[in-house]
Amino acid sequence: MQTLPLFTKRSALYLLASCTVVLSGCAGMSHSNPNQPPSDKGVWWLEPQNGATVGQSFKAKFGVKGMGVEPATAGQNAGKGHHHVLVNQMSKPAGEIIPFDDKHIHFGAGQTEVDLKLPPGQYKLTMQFADGFHLSYGKDMAATIEVTVK
């Protein structure tokens, strides 16, 4: 009878510690649902939905909140930028340049609705917002979905 309450107390403490780790993990993410607008600042996919199966040519629609879209020709302006889709890549750290290649697609005209073309396969697509010099605004301005192209 002496050991049981102690065991229970330890279990409760362990449970509390686990919950704290899970909660702080969630707080560190920009936002949990890549298809939902963030509460303050961030980007989200209006289309396609996370986990969707799409054709080899499909429509993508980008949302941004707390910053403004403008063409890259406007130059580097605080709080402004354009969308990118990073193919099978996670977000780029803030301040890093987004390369120009087939895994980093720039929408430098300020597009918020585009047609993407990909060969069949499983993809992780990260929408990344970056400034007029193509310098990333980091993970808080990124949202990743997974799609199957068939």
Ligand SMILES: [Cu+2]
């Ligand atoms: Cu760019």
